[in-house]
Amino acid sequence: ELKVEQNPLFLSMQEGKNYTIYCNYSTTSDRLYWYRQDPGKSLESLFVLLSNGAVKQEGRLMASLDTKARLSTLHITAAVHDLSATYFCAVDVTSGTYKYIFGTGTRLKVLA
Amino acid sequence: DTAVSQTPKYLVTQMGNDKSIKCEQNLGHDTMYWYKQDSKKFLKIMFSYNNKELIINETVPNRFSPKSPDKAHLNLHINSLELGDSAVYFCASSPGTGGYGYTFGSGTRLTVV
Numbered sequence: 001e002l003k004v005e006q007n008p009l010f011l012s013m014q015e016g017k018n019y020t021i022y023c024n025y026s027t028t029s030d031r032l033y034w035y036r037q038d039p040g041k042s043l044e045s046l047f048v049l050l051s052n053g054a055v056k057q058e059g060r061l062m063a064s065l066d067t068k069a070r071l072s073t074l075h076i077t078a079a080v081h082d083l084s085a086t087y088f089c090a091v092d093v094t095s096g097t098y099k100y101i102f103g104t105g106t107r108l109k110v111l112a
Numbered sequence: 113d114t115a116v117s118q119t120p121k122y123l124v125t126q127m128g129n130d131k132s133i134k135c136e137q138n139l140g141h142d143t144m145y146w147y148k149q150d151s152k153k154f155l156k157i158m159f160s161y162n163n164k165e166l167i168i169n170e171t172v173p174n175r176f177s178p179k180s181p182d183k184a185h186l187n188l189h190i191n192s193l194e195l196g197d198s199a200v201y202f203c204a205s206s207p208g209t210g211g212y213g214y215t216f217g218s219g220t221r222l223t224v225v
Contacts, residue, residue: 033213037153042202043216086153090214099168100214102147102155 002027004091006103014111016078021106023072023089030067031092033100034074036085043088047074079110115139118203118217125193126225133188133220135203141215142208143167144186146178149200149219161186162208193224 003026013019023032034046047056049065049072056063060083062075072089086107090100116137125131137144145168146158160168161180175191186203200221204214 035216042218043214045213045215048213088155099157099160101157105153105155107153 002091002093002101004089004101004103006087006089006106008106009104010107010109012109012111013076013079015080018078019076021074021076021087021108023074023091023103025070025072025089025091025101025103027070027091027093028067029070029091029093030065032065032072033090033092034063034072035088035090037088037105038085046087076108081110081112084108084110113138114218116203116205116215116217118201118220120220121218122221122223124223124225127193127195129193130189130191131193131222132190133201133203133222135186135188135217137184137203137205137215137217139205139215141205142183143206144180144183145204145206145214146186146188147202147204149202151199155202159186159188190222193222195224198222198224 005024007022032049035043037043047063052067054065060077065072086105088105089103093099118135143162145160147155149155158172159178163183164180177189180186200219202219203217206214
């Protein structure tokens, strides 16, 4: 069974610090997505990674994909309170059906 | 101008009742989905339709029945609601081809009492 695991599940960090969230998956895929969810809200698309070695950056967040290692990372640089949210990775296991399997989520809390 | 809209946003109902959740997208996407998010925030796919055709039907109780009258709408009907059905249900859509990610609706928080 396909597994998508995120590490850590919970992360509490100080403003200004750097940290990385890891997303490991157990099947072959070269497409992976990152989403953000604020409490009680919907999921917002952050990054679309479509090939091995893909790197995308937006503000203080940078995502990368290593399809050979079946690993994606979401790096946070100089965290600010506004980044507090739950972050999900989703692996595209499309084989004609456009099906994504979501990771367990990482709940990030940035302390002022 | 909401891209993927769900109604209702909140739904509180008693065990045994039947309820429906509606979803509409104005993005012109070919594929629509229902996902369930449980109390631990875990997201699990339930159903997917492509141009009104059911293409994904995960292991979901028969009490759940999706219906897509056209490619812009996907509804979810739940019969004989149980306590364990309490969750947030998200509708999402994507273009027919892969690699674009989903656009999610705002979610429907279902509470069965």
